[in-house]
Amino acid sequence: MDRRETAALLAYIGRLDPRAIRTDQGEAADQLAQWHELLGDVPLSTPHGWDARIAARQHIRTSPYPILPADIGRPWEGYRRDRINRHTDPTPAVDPDDQAAWQAELVRARHAVATGTAEPASHRQLGSGRPDPELEARLKAIGSCIPPAVRTELAPYRPIRAAREAAVAQGRPDPLGVRCPWCLAQAGEPCCRRRIGLDGAASGHAPRATPHPTRLDLAAARHHGPQPAMA
Incomplete structure (x- = not known):
């Protein structure tokens, strides 16, 4: 998240927990700089299930301790691990003889899944419907x-x-x-x-x-x- 998103997150946290509010201008600037340094690579939200405000609200609702940047960063790392563990690399749509392009496509797909901009690709499962008509006719013939x-x-x-x-x-x-x-x-x-x-x-x-x-x-x-x- 950028500095404006970090400031918006701190304002949201301050409305839920007044202990996080800094009234001194210098302290508020230091707080913003600290949170942005630690959470700069954490998005405020993603299209697929992550929202830093939900993580902050969950901590404030369940913990008696003041919220820290780690209370946002730790759920984010868990979110990333869960998505990567559920992801199965699809076959890249590039020339398999081009190793650099092949690896770049895999890295791009994994990064998109880990950052929440794409859904994990899981194994294809056998359906419970009827078999393919062509295969069924062939098995009946032989x-x-x-x-x-x-x-x-x-x-x-x-x-x-x-x-x-x-x-x-x-x-x-x-x-x-x-x-x-x-x-x-x-x-x-x-x-x-x-x-x-x-x-x-x-x-x-x-x-x-x-x-x-x-x-x-x-x-x-x-x-x-x-x-x-x-x-």
Whole structure:
């Protein structure tokens, strides 16, 4: 704030708290010079929520002590920190190869946010509305977020999942859709090689490329459903 704004702030404070009034002309000039020196970089108000008069009124209303320049400067620094913490740098609209212009744009945006002349730019959030119609039509056409051509290329690198997808596509039961009664692998996990030690306890955790026969039988039974009882 300039000297006139500082003088206006002191006059406003004097109306709320007569203790801040200086009747001697020399003391009033010294007070104005002191406050302007300490608050010269603090705006009187900004378009987005800061007003030094509100900070002064809050202090006078809640504190029994006479107001000092720090009682204005401290809320201002908190206001700046809060805005910068809520700000996410948007991508500058300049050539990214021009490092000087890129940095200058970031500094300009941050300074505008910190001084209250621009609102913080937050992360974009996912909305709760319907998905994009074009994306929805594409997913309906290919049936998955992974296109068929890409799925085929990935098959050699994930043979277990590829076998499950092939079984489901051909109408066969998915053996990994049930818990294995032999190695106790949970649904969705591949079977493991189960070895019996000398103490009778099961050991070994190496995954099998194919499920155990008992798991295949259980998946088939679940797939076809319960059979009618024989008369």
